[in-house]
Amino acid sequence: MNNKIKTIFFDAGGVLFDTPIKGDERIINLLTERGYHSAKIDLAISKAKHIKPPFITSWYEEEKYYKHFYGIIAEELGEVKLTNELLHFAHYAGHCELFSEVKEVLESLITKYELAVISNAMPSMDWIFDRLGIRKYFKTIILSANVNEEKPSKGIYYTSLNQMEATPEESIFIDDKIENVEGAEIIGMRGIHLDRRRKNLKELLSDERILYDSLMPSQK
Numbered sequence: 134m135n136n137k138i139k140t141i142f143f144d145a146g147g148v149l150f151d152t153p154i155k156g157d158e159r160i161i162n163l164l165t166e167r168g169y170h171s172a173k174i175d176l177a178i179s180k181a182k183h184i185k186p187p188f189i190t191s192w193y194e195e196e197k198y199y200k201h202f203y204g205i206i207a208e209e210l211g212e213v214k215l216t217n218e219l220l221h222f223a224h225y226a227g228h229c230e231l232f233s234e235v236k237e238v239l240e241s242l243i244t245k246y247e248l249a250v251i252s253n254a255m256p257s258m259d260w261i262f263d264r265l266g267i268r269k270y271f272k273t274i275i276l277s278a279n280v281n282e283e284k285p286s287k288g289i290y291y292t293s294l295n296q297m298e299a300t301p302e303e304s305i306f307i308d309d310k311i312e313n314v315e316g317a318e319i320i321g322m323r324g325i326h327l328d329r330r331r332k333n334l335k336e337l338l339s340d341e342r343i344l345y346d347s348l349m350p351s352q353k
Contacts, residue, residue, distance in 0.1 A: 137302065137303055138303060138304070138323070138343070139246060139247060139304070140249065140297050140303060140305070141246045141247075141306075141307065141343070142249050142251050142293060142297075142307070142317075143249070143250050143306075144250070144251065144252055144284075144307060144308040145250050145258060145261070145274075146229070146252065147310075147327075147329070148308065148327055148334065149231065149232065149250075149267065150230060150232060150261065150265060151230070151232065152225060152228040156225065159222075159228060160219060163218070163219065163222055163223060174210075177205070177209035177210055178206060180205055180209055181202050181205040181206050181209075184198075188278075188281070189256070190279070191278075195255045195256055195257055195278075196220070200216055200217075200220060203219035204216045224257070226258065226261055226264075230265075232333060232334065234333050234334055234335040235334060237335065238334050238335050238344065239267065239270040242270075242344070243270050248271050248272065249272050249275065249293060250262075250271055250273070250274040251284065251293045251306065252274075252275070253313075254276045254277060254278060255276075255278050256278045256279070258278075259274060259276060273296045273297060275289065275292065280292050284310075284312075284316055285312050285313045285315060285316025286316065287319065287320055290316065290320050291320065294322075301321030302321060304322045304323070305324075305325060305343065306322045306323070306324050306325070307325045307326075307327055307334075307337075308326065311326050325337065
């Protein structure tokens with residue numbers, strides 16, 4: 134079934150890793166410890182969320198956006214110096230953790246397939262692969278910030294295939310958002326939807342006979 138598959142593309146957040154403590158909660162925890170009342174915190178976060186983020190393509194732009202975002206919260210609370218503290222201690226990139234089965238899955242897959250990432254993400258996403266020790270498994274990591282295209286538009290999938298010198302028919306794409314899976318399928322890739330409420334990555338790929346093939350090639 135998978136004899137012709139050569140390349141597996143993964144989404145990153147929600148598939149390989151995630152933040153156990155979500156964005157608002159990280160902010161709330163820090164500010165609650167500082168003694169701010171929950172109603173004021175909620176109001177400050179709500180006000181900051183009125184900002185529409187631009188399409189960010191560099192760390193400079195990302196830092197500028199988040200300083201503005203956290204700056205609104207800090208200003209609303211009357212303590213501007215909180216801006217940099219929120220930037221450093223509440224930022225997504227510093228809070229991601231690998232799902233428990235991911236390293237085992239990657240160790241198995243890399244013996245048979247070339248692996249890559251396609252993620253709608255800001256530039257700081259790239260740092261997470263180093264911090265979590267998984268960059269070595271991927272031939273390339275394609276972030277929307279770096280290619281100026283986002284899933285599920287066709288362009289980012291074609292860009293990713295070109296970088297991997299792969300064809301759609303030889304490729305699988307795994308994402309936790311169904312619209313991104315469907316975007317990959319439109320251009321001819323095999324799309325697989327990961328719903329972690331039902332199964333983890335290892336269970337999914339075993340059921341799809343992808344991990345099985347990787348671990349037990351003699352029994353195909």
